[in-house]
Amino acid sequence: MRILSVLLFTLLLTSCVTKKKFNETSASFQEVIAVQLHDSHRQQDSILTLALALERSRGGNDVLLITQDKLQDRLAIQEDELDNLKGNLSSTSSRMSQELDRLKQEKGAAEAAAADLLRRQDSIIAQFQFSVEDALNVIVESLDSTYAGGGYTVSLSAGDLTFSMQEDFLFKPRSVDKLTEQSPAIFRAVMDALQRDPLLKLMIVGHTDNQPNPRRNTNNREYGALRANFLAEEFANTYYLSPNRVIPASQGESAPIQSNATPEGQRANRRIDFILRNNVGNLLRALEKLKE
DSSP, X not given: OHHHHHHXXXXXXXXXXXXXXXXXXXXXXXXXXXXXXXXXXXXXXXXXHHHHHHHHHHHHHHHHHHHHHHHHHHXXXXXXXXXXXXXXXXXXXXXXXXXXXXXXXXHHHHHHHHHHHHHHHHHHHHHHHHHHHHHHHHHHHHHHHHOOOOOEEEEEETTEEEEEEXXXXXXXXXXXXXXXXXXXXXXXXXXXXHHHOTTOEEEEEEEOOSSOOSSTTOOHHHHHHHHHHHHHHHHHHHSOOOGXXXXXXXXXXXXXXXXXXXXXXHHHHSEEEEXXXXXXXXXXXXXXXXXX
């Protein structure tokens, strides 16, 4: 503003203008100066507004930076927690893997032990059954080579061999204590089978048909018992079979193998059963030993 006044004064001195012209010129300059002052104030306001906006922006940026820092801290904590979880998971997975391997080994050992136990059980049972199977073979071979009379049957069951002989191949007619000439071959066959396994025992069972027997005042069960007892004594006295290995018994007419309606069926039912039996107690004891 001072510069304009000096210029105006200089102009007046140099130009020698009139007062009116001076006033007009001065007014014109005053208007220019007013406009410039207004623009200057407006620019100052704009500068102030921008400065305030800048300060607010700086403040918001500081808040964002603080928030970012907090988020970074939380992220770092969560990453640490995640690392810990991963470590725990890895450790747990390793322990589970070791435990699984141990269980697999135990399972394999248990399966191997169970398989071995089954093999040993099968071996014991097979040996138990082999005794009577071997006895059957001995009897059949012995009778086939020394006795061609027929009239006998053999059958196997679990631990038992039943050798059944019709009465007239052992006893003379109407007799309970008189043996036929063929009977020694039968005794020898049974003894050969018993001697193959000292654990085998012999049960002698007398059978009849449903007709009255020839011995007076004796029922059929008693008649069969008389014959069985006589045969047991013969084994003990003549063939030296230990008495604790032979048991006499009788079923009389109660266990026919054929119908008694025909003479043939009656003859088949009049028989003696030699039952060679393996001792089940020995089998059980052998199986019990497997638990030890």
